[in-house]
Amino acid sequence: MEIKNAYKQKMAAQLKEWNAQINLLEAKLENVGADIKVKRAEELHELRAKQHAASEKLNELEKASGEAWEQVKKTADKIWSDLKAGIADAHAKFK
Numbered sequence: 001m002e003i004k005n006a007y008k009q010k011m012a013a014q015l016k017e018w019n020a021q022i023n024l025l026e027a028k029l030e031n032v033g034a035d036i037k038v039k040r041a042e043e044l045h046e047l048r049a050k051q052h053a054a055s056e057k058l059n060e061l062e063k064a065s066g067e068a069w070e071q072v073k074k075t076a077d078k079i080w081s082d083l084k085a086g087i088a089d090a091h092a093k094f095k
Contacts, residue, residue, distance in 0.1 A: 004061075004069065007061075007073070008058065008061055008062065011054075011058055011061070011076065011080065012058060014080070015051070015054055015055060015058060018051060018054075018083060018084075018087055019051060021087050021091070022044065022047050022048065022051060022087065022090075025040075025044055025047075025087075025090050025091070025094055026044055028094050029041060029044065029094075040090075040093065040094070043086075043089075043090055043093070044090065046086065047083070047086050047087060047090060050079065050082055050083040050086055051083060053079050053083075054076070054079045054080060054083050057072065057075060057076040057079050058076065060072045060076075061073065061076060
């Protein structure tokens with residue numbers, strides 16, 4: 001049970017950090033040209049959708065147990081990986 005709690009706490013902390021990073025990217029968006037702003041805004045919208053999915057999956061982890069927990073965890077790991085890659089890609093584009 002401690003492993004599950006540690007995993008959930010780690011993911012909640014990571015989600016909070018990614019939220020701050022997306023907020024920073026949104027702030028940087030204010031300082032770019034109109035064409036780039038539209039394109040980057042779409043990318044940030046996709047990141048917010050992935051963040052929302054990750055948050056929902058974290059809520060599912062809270063409720064799941066046993067074998068169901070393992071299945072939810074697998075899906076959560078995939079969502080986390082996608083979100084992490086998306087944020088890294090967005091940071092690279094905003095440099």
